[in-house]
Amino acid sequence: MVDAAGGTVWEPASRILPAFVGGAGERLCSVRFGDGWEGAVWINTEHLDETGREKVAALAGDLLLAEGDALVLGVDTESAAKRDSDWIALEIECARAGVTVVFVDIPIEGLDAELHNVEGAASWRS
Helix, strand or coil, rough: CHHCCCCCCCCCCCCCCCCCCCCCEEEEEEEEEEECCCEEEEEEHHCHHHHHHHHHHHCCCCCCCEEECEEECCCCCHHHHHHHHHHHHHHHHHHHHCCEEEEEECCCHHHHHHHHHHHHHHHHHC
């Protein structure tokens, strides 16, 4: 694999967030990852029509319910916060179904700065 790269070196990219995160989207709930990392589940409510709501609710299992014009938590907030893998799976399954309205935001303090320190990032690989 290294030989096939022909000397091309991987360059880290900045964290990419959909425009609806922190904007027109709805922060649905908090979610915890491992030891102390906390993120959030976002729904792009601007681009969620009735068909999309039904698709997301069907893929969400018990996490979300379609209620009127909205998606609401189908579990209590404490339970929702502990189901990080389920939320990530939902984001992926929604994308596969062509309904890219769910995003699990996982900010990891210091990671962006570390990734952009190419010399520091390269040192652990050698």
